Amino acid sequence: MGNRVRWVVATLALSACTHHQVGPARTFDDYVRKSRTTAEDALSSVETVRLLATTAADGNAFGPYTNVSISEQEDTLADVVGDFGSIQPPDQHADQLRAQLDALLSSATDHLAAVRIAARRGTLAGLDEVAAPLAADSDALNAFLEGLT
Amino acid sequence: MKKLLGVALGVLTAIGGFVDMGDLVANAATGARFDMNLAWVVIVGVIGIIVYAEMSGRVAALCGRPVFDLVRERLGARFGMANMLASFFINFLTLTAEIAGVALAISLASSVNYFFIIPIVAILVWLVCWRMPFQLMERVFGLLGLCLLVFAVAVWKIGPDWNALFSATTHPHVPGSENIFTYAYFGIALFGAAMTPYEVFFFSSGAVEDGWTEKDLGENKINVLIGFPLGAALSLAIMACAHLVLAPRHIVVEQLSQVALPVASAVGRLGLAIVLIGIFAATFGAALETSLSAGYVVAQYFGWPWGKRGSPREATRFHLVVLMSIAAAALFGLTGVDPVKVTEYSIVLSAAALPLTYFPILVIANDVRYMGPNHTNGRFLNAIASVYLVILVVVAIATIPLMIITKGGS
Numbered sequence: 001m002g003n004r005v006r007w008v009v010a011t012l013a014l015s016a017c018t019h020h021q022v023g024p025a026r027t028f029d030d031y032v033r034k035s036r037t038t039a040e041d042a043l044s045s046v047e048t049v050r051l052l053a054t055t056a057a058d059g060n061a062f063g064p065y066t067n068v069s070i071s072e073q074e075d076t077l078a079d080v081v082g083d084f085g086s087i088q089p090p091d092q093h094a095d096q097l098r099a100q101l102d103a104l105l106s107s108a109t110d111h112l113a114a115v116r117i118a119a120r121r122g123t124l125a126g127l128d129e130v131a132a133p134l135a136a137d138s139d140a141l142n143a144f145l146e147g148l149t
Numbered sequence: 150m151k152k153l154l155g156v157a158l159g160v161l162t163a164i165g166g167f168v169d170m171g172d173l174v175a176n177a178a179t180g181a182r183f184d185m186n187l188a189w190v191v192i193v194g195v196i197g198i199i200v201y202a203e204m205s206g207r208v209a210a211l212c213g214r215p216v217f218d219l220v221r222e223r224l225g226a227r228f229g230m231a232n233m234l235a236s237f238f239i240n241f242l243t244l245t246a247e248i249a250g251v252a253l254a255i256s257l258a259s260s261v262n263y264f265f266i267i268p269i270v271a272i273l274v275w276l277v278c279w280r281m282p283f284q285l286m287e288r289v290f291g292l293l294g295l296c297l298l299v300f301a302v303a304v305w306k307i308g309p310d311w312n313a314l315f316s317a318t319t320h321p322h323v324p325g326s327e328n329i330f331t332y333a334y335f336g337i338a339l340f341g342a343a344m345t346p347y348e349v350f351f352f353s354s355g356a357v358e359d360g361w362t363e364k365d366l367g368e369n370k371i372n373v374l375i376g377f378p379l380g381a382a383l384s385l386a387i388m389a390c391a392h393l394v395l396a397p398r399h400i401v402v403e404q405l406s407q408v409a410l411p412v413a414s415a416v417g418r419l420g421l422a423i424v425l426i427g428i429f430a431a432t433f434g435a436a437l438e439t440s441l442s443a444g445y446v447v448a449q450y451f452g453w454p455w456g457k458r459g460s461p462r463e464a465t466r467f468h469l470v471v472l473m474s475i476a477a478a479a480l481f482g483l484t485g486v487d488p489v490k491v492t493e494y495s496i497v498l499s500a501a502a503l504p505l506t507y508f509p510i511l512v513i514a515n516d517v518r519y520m521g522p523n524h525t526n527g528r529f530l531n532a533i534a535s536v537y538l539v540i541l542v543v544v545a546i547a548t549i550p551l552m553i554i555t556k557g558g559s
Contacts, residue, residue, distance in 0.1 A: 037559070040399070047398040048407060051414060060417040064260035065425070069406040076403060142399075 025087050031094040035101050036148050038084040043141040045077040046108050046134050049115055053131035056124040066124060070116045077112055081105045104144060108137040156368055160376045167380020168297055168387070169435035170250035170405075171243065171342040171496040173428065174489055176384045178402040179335050180391030183324055185317040188385055190336045194343025195381035197537045199373050200530065201344075201507050202352050204514040206369035209356035212519050216353045218449040219519065220509045232509065233450040235502045237443060240347050242495035244439040244478040248274065249488030250432030253405045258425050264483060271479035274436045278471055283358045283457045290434030296427030300386040303415040307393050314389065334551045334558045337544055338493060341500030343381070344541075347435075347442040349506055354445040358456050366524075390415075403489055443474035493558070501548040503541040511538060 025031035049070055056066040084105065089098045111133045118130040179187045205216045212219065217236075221229030249263070251270045256263035277286060323332045361369065391402065394411035402408060409428065413421040441457070448455035448467040455467040482488065511534050513519050514526050526534065552558075 041401065043399050044401040044403070047400050048410070051394075051398060051400070051410060055410070055414045058417075061413045061421055062418055065257045065406065065409075065413070065421060067260050068257050069404070069410070072404045072406055 025090055025094070028091055028093050031087065031090055031097065032148055034084070034087055035097055036145060038080055039101060039104070039141050039145050039148075041080045042077055042105055042108055043138060043145070045073040045080070045112065046138050046141065049073050049112055050131055050134050050138065053115055053119075053127040053134075056119070057126065057128035059125075061124075063119070063122060063124060066119050066127070067116075070112070070119050074109075074112050074116050077105075077109055081109060101144065104137065104140050108134065108141070111137055156371055160372060160379075163291070163372045163376020164295060164379045164383065167377060168294065168383055168431050169243075169342075169345070170246045170432050170488075170492050171345060171499075172384050173250070173387060173405070173408050173431065174402065174492045175335075175338050175342040175496055176387040177391040177395070177408040178493075179339055180388035181395040181400055181402045181407075183327065183332065183335060184392045184396055185314065185388065186321040186324060187332070187336050187339055188318045188388060189321050190339040191343060191381050191384050191388070193540075194340045195377055195384075196533075197340075197540070198344050198348065199377050200534050200537060201510055202349060202377065203370060203373045204526065204530075204534070205349050205353035205510050206356050206361070206373070207366060207524060208510065208513050208519065209353040210361040210365050210369060211363060211521060211524055213357060213362075215350070215357050215445065215449060216510050216513060217350055217446055219513050221450055221452075223513055223516065223519075224509055228509075229450055232505045233446055235505050236346055236350065236446050239495060239499050239502055240350075240439050240442050240446065241474060241478060241481075242491060242498065243345065243347055244436060244443065244474060245481045245486070246488060246492035246495050247432045247436035247439055248475070248478050249482045249491065250405060251429060251436055252482070253488060254425055254429040254432060257406055257409070258422075258429075267479050267482050270433075270436070271475050274433070274440055275472055275475050277437055278440050278457075278475075279461060279468065283355065286437060287355065287434075290430050290437065293430030294427060294434055296423045297383055297387075297431060299412055299416060299420050299423045299427060300383065300390050303412045303420060304386050304389045304393065306415040307390070307411070309389070309393050314393075317392070318385075330551060331555050331558055333547065334497070334555045337500045337548055337551060338497050338558070340544060341496040341498075341503070341548075343384070344503055344507075345496065345499050346502065346506040347439050349510065350442040350445050351438040354441070354449075354456070358458055360458075363524075405489065440471050440475050444468065444471040490557075497548055497552060501545050504538065504545050507541055508538060511535075 025034050052061065052066055052069050052073075055061045084098075084101065089095050111131070115127065115131045115134070118127055123130070176191070208219070209215050217233075220232055248267060248270050251274075252263040252266040255261070255266050255270070281289075323329055356365075356369070359365075387408070390411035391408075394414055395402065395407065400407060405428065409421060409424045412424040416423075444467040445455060447453075447470045448464070451466075453466045454464040456464060461468045482491075511526075511531075515531065517525055
């Protein structure tokens, strides 16, 4: 029995290290909580890329670091969007919330991709200008989060 | 003069070698999410590792045998086996995280996908374990790890309000956006990162590899009493960078690249290059230590010849365990597991197994048969070590429930 428990704990711990789809939201409150987590994660990616773009434009970061870091954030945001998309909204209120956040995520995804493309083309000096639309995404995500509280 | 140089090098190595992938991720993640409200845990953790690392170094120097070698003899085969299995499993997770960390650091400097780099890193780690003399290996990567001092330079360049920073560090509280459970969970992660078990296996086995005797007890004390606190100061600098640069922007640390971002932002390209070298050295050094620790733990339990002192032919099974552990960790890393998540879970699970590592050290350091009449623990040391043992047990009991309640700190 002891061995079995140890194996279960080990398996849970190891499986936790892999990427998972999020579970269903059974109530509106649960859906709000998951929407908040999604918006926070998206905001983190957006702000990371904004800081990366400013840093690179100021000549403080070299190309490979900037490229890899932006690609990582793009992948993270894609995972966040994918996870959120897989959550079943429980009611019509949740449908509205979903539509609102979907629009924000979609805008952030597009703008982040534009920064990644520019960075890979080696235009680091003007990267802050390419990343400028992310400021509006950041504001919108912050406003969304405030609206949830 | 030569002796002084040796001591200075030992201290510098201890500072540079203090930080590994777990410390990098845990300190940056907590700084970004909890500001400096968990800095006190780093202090508590470093006092704990000082107390127990000094003890394990003393045991190794006086007995000529590392602590793990004595566990089975002193506490029996069953306890020894449980200890060995838990330690090996956690060490394996840590090794995976360190190899991934090296690959990520190279990837950030080269743009090459880190999956392609993992096998090369694994081969390099094995080659260094196989060929490089022990002390040279320890010193090269420990000294290169000093590049991480650039985090302290970054804090200075950011130019924070020092009074506010000191106040934030000395007046901890649970931030309004968090709850007591996530606060405790991240506290445990930091504690586990500071007191990672492999550090003790490596420290005590390394003392035997270096041929320490009673004459080296003074150097042992200097290394841990000066080197470890300065290493902890480095950990706090990483936390402060994240607190000052990432937290105001609501950035959550989920990638190793984000750990280096405050340095790039504050110090520039040179700072970024230095921090990437530092991350490479810290994670490569820790990958070597965890690879060897895997061999130490298993070989010492079964009583096989072990170590790098002799030729690999003399310690075949030890080197085979090292090789297999590196290969398995690299394969696990290649499955697509998130290296930062592996790091987080390795340090949290380390916390759950801490009593298994530290309890035997306390028992043996008090046993006159091993230590002789003049070198067992004094009352004061035993009092501190006992308090820490209680903390370790509480942490171990709380870890898994907190992991479940907070869904891994999310």
